[in-house]
Amino acid sequence: MALWLFRGLRKGVVTTRYPAVTDPWARGLPTPPAFDERLLSRALADRLVEICPSRALAREDDCLVLDVGACTACGRCISQSAGAARPSRLFELAATGREQLLKRIAIGSGEIVA
Numbered sequence: 091m092a093l094w095l096f097r098g099l100r101k102g103v104v105t106t107r108y109p110a111v112t113d114p115w116a117r118g119l120p121t122p123p124a125f126d127e128r129l130l131s132r133a134l135a136d137r138l139v140e141i142c143p144s145r146a147l148a149r150e151d152d153c154l155v156l157d158v159g160a161c162t163a164c165g166r167c168i169s170q171s172a173g174a175a176r177p178s179r180l181f182e183l184a185a186t187g188r189e190q191l192l193k194r195i196a197i198g199s200g201e202i203v204a
């Protein structure tokens with residue numbers, strides 16, 4: 091850090107470039123879930139909505155709506171989804187509009203797995 095700081099001060103650089111490649115450490119970071127719509131049922135979606143502590147999940151008819159802006163990547167829905175959700179490994183989530191952070195996942199006809 092100190093080396094970076096002094097180099098920046100000497101060269102007058104106040105920002106750093108966006109990394110060209112993903113930092114290997116980022117692979118272990120928690121990320122919002124990605125859902126497999128084939129394995130989702132209404133009952134499972136309702137259960138996931140219930141357990142989400144940040145209210146990032148909602149069900150609208152046959153869609154599970156994930157608010158990526160509210161998701162804290164706690165992983166609770168992933169552990170309770172019986173394989174219907176996995177970490178997305180996506181952390182570049184910046185958007186220019188709030189609506190872009192709402193992901194609508196069509197619910198398939200799969201049966202809930204307890």
Ligand code: SF4
Nearest residue numbers: 142161162164165167
């Ligand atoms: S990872 Fe946590 S906060 Fe994000 S949708 Fe799942 S339960 Fe909610």
